[in-house]
Amino acid sequence: MTAAEMVVERRAYARVGLLGNPSDVYGGRALSFTIANFSATVRLCPSPELLIQPHPHHDLVAFPSLPTLVSRLQSEGYYGGVRLLMAICKVFYNHCIQNNITLKAENFTLSYDTNIPRQVTAGLSGSSAIVCAALSCLLHFYNVGHLIKVEIRPNLILDAEKELGIVAGLQDRVAQVYGGLVYMVHSTVRQRWLNGEEFMISSMKEVAQLALDGHKALLQKNYSELARLMNRNFDLRRQMFGDDVLGSVNIKMVEVARSVGASSKFTGSGGAVVVLCPDGDAQVELLHKACQEAGFVIQKIKAFPSVLTEEELASLVTSQSMS
Structure with missing residues (x-):
């Protein structure tokens, strides 16, 4: 095998939460899909020593001036992707040790690239995309994909992010x-819901129910009902968390879409919204005009990319039918 043939490259796509978020953090349900517009790519090359390679743009440590450094931190935060790659390496190794999975004694170099906008990384799940792609590389490099089932992998990704103090649910992963397009029902991963207020409990149950109803609406191709459910999802989130938490710009994105009769909600925690135009092309044109006037950028969603092999899909269907 040549050196080029030993190189592993895997991609994970940005995620849009269609219905049910943020109930995935509270033992609820979610209906989500990946989009081909944005993705993170991780590359693994065999090497004499194990090296996590910083990204030339996202992991900057050199700046032309102090004001530039501060401006960068204020707009994009402190961390790039190196910490994410290191965390999933640790979680992957520990999982293999704990489950008696033998790994070959070979080293590698990990590098990454991403075009998922940093400003909306929480909304499109940019960090977990890097971790997911890295895990796929590790599974292939060590040839242990058949030993670590598909349904276990989201928890490994979530565990890696927990290592870094990232608070999240299983929806993205x-x-x-x-x-x-994935419909998921969540069990409680970690006790985060410490407030017993009745309004919060009942509202979160309703948000979870929206994902179940949305699953039914999609199967029936009832897009007007899907639009209503999306709007209700955002309205409930706004009532529970308040405008100060959601942010005025995030709220304005939703309101601009609704001003032309479209439905809209957050794709995740904010920074990006998903919009459904049930009335067709004429409504889409109105939406484009309204967004241009408000200074927002529209991305038409490309096809939902599939990332599992036929063998992995078959094993997943088999394990679910037996459970």
Whole structure:
């Protein structure tokens, strides 16, 4: 085998939460899909020593001036992708040790690239995309994909992010591991819901129910009902968390879409919204005009990319039918 043939490269796509978020953090349900517009790519090359390679743009440590450094931190935060790659390496190794999975004694160099906008990384799940792609590389390099089942992988990705103090639910990781359009029901991963207020409990249950109803609406191709559910999802989130938490710009994106009769909600925690135009092309044109006037950028969603092999899909279907 040549050196080029030993190089592993895997991609994970940005995730859009269609219905049910943020109930995935509270033991609820979610309906999500990946989009081909944005993605993260991780590359693994065999090497004499193990090296995590910084990205030339996202992991900058040199700046022309102090004001430039501060401006960069204010707009994009402190961390790039190196910490994410290191975290998934640790979680992957520990999982293999704990489950008696033998790994070959070979080293590698990990590098990454991403075009998922940093400003909306929480909305499109940019960090978990890097972790997901890296895990796929590790599974292939060590040839242990058959030993670490597909349904376990989202938890490994989530565990890697927990290592870094990232608070999240399973929605992003399930959608990115499976690819395409995914309906998921969540069990409680970690006790985060410490407030017993009745309004919060009942509202979160309703948000979870929206994902179940949306699943039915999609199967029936009832897009007007899907639009209503999307709007209700955002309205409930706004009532629960308040405008100060959601942010005025995020709220304005939703309101601009609704001003032309479209439905809209956050794709994740904010920074980006998903819009459904049930009335067709004329409504889409109105939306483009309204967004241009408001200074927002529209991305038409490309096909839902599938990331699992036929063998992995078959094993997943088999394990679910037996459970």
